[in-house]
Amino acid sequence: MLPATTGRPLRIGIGGMAIESSQFCPHRSTYDDFRVTRGRELLDRYTWTRSDGDLSGTVEWVPLVHAVAVPGGPVERATYDRIRSELTDRIRESGPLDGLVHDIHGAMSVVGLDDAEADLTGAVRAATGPATLISAAMDLHGNVSRRFAEHLDLLTAHRMAPHEDAWETRERAARNLVARLISGKGRPHRAWVQIPVLLPGEKTSTRLEPAASLYGRLAAVEALDGIVDAALWVGYAWADEERCRAAVVVTGDDPGLALDQAGALARAYWDARRDFTFVGPTGDADDCIARAVASPARPFLISDSGDNPTAGGAGDLAYMLGRLLAHEDLASGRRTALHPGLTDPAAVAACFAAGPGAEVTLHVGGCFSAGTGPHTAPYELTGTVTALEEPGTAPGARRGNPAYDGGGRRAAVTRGGVTVILTERRTPFHTRADFGSLDPLDYDLVVVKIGYLEPELYAMAADWLLALTPGGVDQDLLRLGHHRIRRPLYPFDDEDFDAPDLTPQLL
Template sequence: MSKRVALAGFLHETNTFAPTKARMEDFVQGGGYMPLVRGAAVLERGRDINLGIGGAVRFGESAGWEMVPILWAGAIPSAHVSRDAYESITADIISGIAAAGPLDGVLIDLHGAMVAEHEDDGEGALLRRVRETVGPDVPIAASLDLHGNITEAMGEAADVLVGFRTYPHVDMADTGYRAATQLDALMARGAPFAKAFRRLPFLVPIAWQSTRAEPAKGIYDLVAGLEGGGVASTSFFFGFPAADFPGCGPTVVCYADGPTRAEAAADRIEQAVLDAEPALAGETFEPEAGVIEAMRIARTATKPVVIADTQDNPGAGGDSNTTGMLRALVAQNAQRAALGNMVDPRAAAAAHAAGQGAEITLALGGFSGIAGDAPFEGSFTVETLSDGKLVANGPFYGGAPLDMGPSACLRIGDVRVVVTTHKAQMADREMYRFVGIEPEAQAILVNKSSVHFRADFDGIAETILTCTAPGPMPVSPASLPFTNLAPGMRLEPLGPVFDPKTAA
């Protein structure tokens, strides 16, 4: 008999130190995600996209599920989700599940690091409400981001939590498929898995979490290799280290046909992460030093030198408008250099009003109140204009249509800046091409991203440097003014221990 499964999604990664909150309009617009969708549109829009919901739909169709799509919403990382947005989306999900009639299972696509204005553990509170709605016997599965701050409340409300294994996240749809596979197994067995949960004692900077390099690659190879032989599902979550609440930090979650196997798998992963602690760090440059080094390398390079403007990463809560890297490029008279994206609706509007080829003088970016940052004042040439619509075909966005709003390429000297109206992380080469910049033809590319850009830029990069221009997401979590972490949590690998008595 066909299984009736409700499908829903609510994604947000919250930087509690970021300058701008997520409002309902941000979920409606979607940013780097698809826009908010309801009912049948969840299946139609989500089917072929690199998101957890896409993999869940693919599995459901192959398994012959009767899928009951409710709602899917996601907004680009920022500060807290507003109370109104959280409660509105949550209420729609809960009412949709309640109205669905008898269900055999629920699959919900989540991030895992959502903090609302009034709910520190956004996903834990949502999953609790889902559990209250469907009762104790209907299995609930969730697909989650590798950066999820997984809490005991989430593990208690859901029957299985399944996390990404890649960063850049090229396996989002695959993770949704794996979560759906586990839900199908739960519905067939009619009994829950045994589970094991571990919380690691140190925060990990996101710049050094890439699974394309060690030690993260080896950790995730181990995680995947432990499944089988009675171990149903294994996940390690690096966590998102800019969320000021006790659940912030790395976790391990394992499920098996008995507690001995679940605990043994969790022990193996926990020990591997503890052993890797000293290696979870890396080298960074101050802005001008980074540009000077990039220019030195570019003199003999055959491919672009790519700089990660990591501290203004919109994938970690930045507004994508700080100007430190732009100042450094201009100050060093960098040649064949491009920066993206600078999110400044007023500058984009001024470029469109002036027209292609015009010379305009304006104060660009720098308006989010970030310490050490300010607008960049200068005269620019409007090289190209765009309506902002593009399809991001690289492995991270996976063919997602993006709407950046009215956009322009502004040039100052030989530095080109992608100026947009809407925010999305620079993680796809089409996000340069849509305003006429061919990324492979540049000597230096500055991407407002930490790691996700690697999925589409590693192959064209001579090398990658990480720079620390001012921004709301410091490379080291130890520089954030935490007050509510779990006591004893180390603020970075081998770093100082959080003490609530002496917290900022």
């Protein structure tokens, strides 16, 4: 159905910049870390832009530019400025837009900037002008400041962690925008409130309570007459800015109802703050390795959570490799372990130069982190090159995410019972296909640089443990050294914490 006010298809732009950035990670994200799409390639990221879809004839989708990277360290300022300038230039060159789908993450940090999403979204609003409705799709680990939210007309976030609904969230943002424009109702009310709680994502999985029930309430709130959307963000714990905290936004045409529902959600989250627990059993590295070796469950998965690249870790810490080889059963080969995803391009090059079957002595890890803190030194590894893979022989890029392309060249080195997969680029291992020619089911232990297990790994694991390891996304927030967050903030301040003012504000 065409909007009655115009009688023509809606012109809706699509663009954005998405990355999750740990300010405790020594890595710096550059332009080469981003997958940048434009034109037809950008539209092909989404199912709802298809010419044969139910929105065909209603909307003319206008591809702008979209840049997305695997989480990492803060974005270099020149990279950010380059992408922001292209996005805003393309908005201005596109002609008048009725709406814009702002496809972002919400936890981007940029060197030299506070509240990077607010800066980006303010520039987008300046380029579109006030008449264009902007609808943002976000990760629930984003940080939603007032300065950021006030530039938007609609905003929504994932309702699942792990984010099995990521593409559904983007489609909801787009469909809410289209429905709003067709209705001619204009900008809705947005009831916004922040909650002084900041928790790591591994304590807020929607597989468990209380997050399961809190996020389970959102669809019912959205279904109320007069409400358009309800969203809850847990925030991003590995940035160190005032905006870092949980938030609620309820969007609707009934301002009183939106305020009431936002307040109720915020109070429920605050009341449950001490009930959040880690998504799985935890321990330090040595404890987790010992329990896994002793267990009959195979394969037994361990999360090297502090160096998780999909949360913003550098992915180059050899700490867990050292602890694996310190265990006698693994060092001797009586038990086997596969440890994928240790980033070290120089070590990969040395393995390729040596060739399959060669014995090599390498100093692995620390290519970003060496010297930046404890546990960052390279590890001296002597072993046999047991696998080499060129780019393209691993699974290939997944839809819409860049750097899930196998991490460039990869080399596997085996010492005793431990095989480590070295990568040229920071890369996650979330599915069996990501392991390439090495089958994780062939090993007793699989130790992955990840936090909570993604669905395929979760289904694969006969048992698993979350190792509370050091790194740029350390789960123990109190040992990271935040100093710019706004206090008081749970769990940094727990005793004598006065009841916070959770009164929502209309934007």
